[in-house]
Amino acid sequence: MAPLQKRALYSFVIGLVLTIALIAVLIARGDVNAFERDPNLRIIMYAVLIGVPLVYLILVNITLRKPTQVDERDRLIIERSSRAQWLAVIFSLVAWTIALSEIYRDQGQVPIAFLNLIFMSSLIISTLAQSLGILVGYWRMNRNG
Amino acid sequence: MSPNQKMAWGNIIVWGSYLVVLAIVLTANGTILFWQEDSLKNVFFTITGVAFAAFIIIMSLVWMRASMAKVTIDERDHKIMNRANALAGPIAIAAVAVTLLVLSLIYVENKNSVMSPYFLMYVSLINLVVYWLAQAIHTLVAYRRN
Numbered sequence: 001m002a003p004l005q006k007r008a009l010y011s012f013v014i015g016l017v018l019t020i021a022l023i024a025v026l027i028a029r030g031d032v033n034a035f036e037r038d039p040n041l042r043i044i045m046y047a048v049l050i051g052v053p054l055v056y057l058i059l060v061n062i063t064l065r066k067p068t069q070v071d072e073r074d075r076l077i078i079e080r081s082s083r084a085q086w087l088a089v090i091f092s093l094v095a096w097t098i099a100l101s102e103i104y105r106d107q108g109q110v111p112i113a114f115l116n117l118i119f120m121s122s123l124i125i126s127t128l129a130q131s132l133g134i135l136v137g138y139w140r141m142n143r144n145g
Numbered sequence: 146m147s148p149n150q151k152m153a154w155g156n157i158i159v160w161g162s163y164l165v166v167l168a169i170v171l172t173a174n175g176t177i178l179f180w181q182e183d184s185l186k187n188v189f190f191t192i193t194g195v196a197f198a199a200f201i202i203i204m205s206l207v208w209m210r211a212s213m214a215k216v217t218i219d220e221r222d223h224k225i226m227n228r229a230n231a232l233a234g235p236i237a238i239a240a241v242a243v244t245l246l247v248l249s250l251i252y253v254e255n256k257n258s259v260m261s262p263y264f265l266m267y268v269s270l271i272n273l274v275v276y277w278l279a280q281a282i283h284t285l286v287a288y289r290r291n
Contacts, residue, residue, distance in 0.1 A: 033258075079227035086234040090272055093241070097265040109259035112252045118268065119245040126238055 004074045005138045007059040012131035015052040019124055023047040031100070035113045049120045056127045060134075075143065081133025088121050088129030148211040149222050150288050155203035156281035160274045162291040163196040193270070200277075229283040237276035244271050 001009075025044055026032075034041050098120050104110045170188055171177050179189040245268060252260050 025239075036258075076227065079231045082231040082234040086230070086237060086276055089234075089238060089241070092271065093265075093269040093272055097262070097269050098266060101262040104262055107259075108261070110262045110265070111258060112249060112260050113258075115245050115249045115252075115260070118265070119242060122233075122238060122241055126234075 002074065002138065003069045004060065004134060007063065008131045008134035008138075009022045011059045012058045012128060012135060014055045015124070015131065018048045018051050018055075019128065022124075031087060032111055032113045032117065035116060036071070045116075052124045053127045056131060060131070060143060077134055077137035077141070080137055081130050084133030084136065085126050085130045088132075089126050092121055092125045093118070147222055147288070148207050148216060148218065149226055149284055151207045152204060153284040156277045157285075159196055159200045159203060160278050162283075163192065164274065166192055177267075178221070178261070178263075180261060207250035223288040224285060227241060228287065229280045232283050233276045233280035236279040237272045240275040241268055241272045244268050 022045060025041065029038065029041055035045065096114075100110050100114060146236065167189070170185075170192065171179065174182070174185050176185075179185045248264060248268075254259075
């Protein structure tokens with residue numbers, strides 16, 4: 001396993017665990033407005049928001065600085081993975097738009113607490129998708145040669 | 146001119162015009178809340194629909210003409226496009242973050258706890274348009290440099 005591939009895998013797994021934990025907490029609270037009321041929930045969310053990109057930054061960017069650890073193929077995979085990153089963000093935004101429009105169709109108004117959630121989910125999804133894109137890039141290269 | 150450059154010009158023309166036309170229409174009506182008037186709502190969706198249709202038609206024409214003329218895309222073209230995508234992604238995400246921040250600030254200042262779901266459409270559109278424009282500008286700059 002290449003150093004970048006290994007780090008992307010760690011970053012993806014850690015990010016996924018943090019995200020699942022966050023979703024579980026949100027479901028346990030049961031209401032999006034709890035974000036405004038509950039300082040503990042806010043702290044958990046901010047921790048995940050900072051944690052997921054930070055894990056990626058440390059594992060993929062900072063510890064892979066030596067030129068011998070990353071070759072031309074790795075750089076190509078990183079560049080290509082950004083496409084997956086953008087697609088994941090745009091699909092998540094479209095999903096938020098459709099879901100919230102449908103859920104709040106009768107009221108015609110969406111709680112603004114969702115703006116924070118959308119922002120956080122975009123950042124978390126973007127980081128997870130970058131790691132996943134790197135893993136898929138290696139898998140494809142190994143498969144197709 | 147390579148197909149990538151043509152696509153980049155197409156993107157700039159379509160999405161640049163889209164932003165200009167939208168700015169003119171919304172400014173003339175004195176609001177960005179397009180959903181509050183049926184006529185403005187129809188105009189907004191028509192402009193957006195035309196922009197997407199033009200984008201798809203231009204992209205299809207560029208690739209059809211390229212495949213008919215058997216234009217080959219070399220390593221350099223791939224490299225430029227990969228770099229353009231890598232650069233455009235973070236710019237688009239930053240644009241989304243700024244939009245969400247501005248919306249939050251406006252609504253917190255107004256002491257409102259709710260907003261229209263139509264605003265979410267702006268957020269998605271900003272991500273798409275900024276991404277395509279940033280990608281197109283970087284592509285053109287990269288070809289010029291090379």
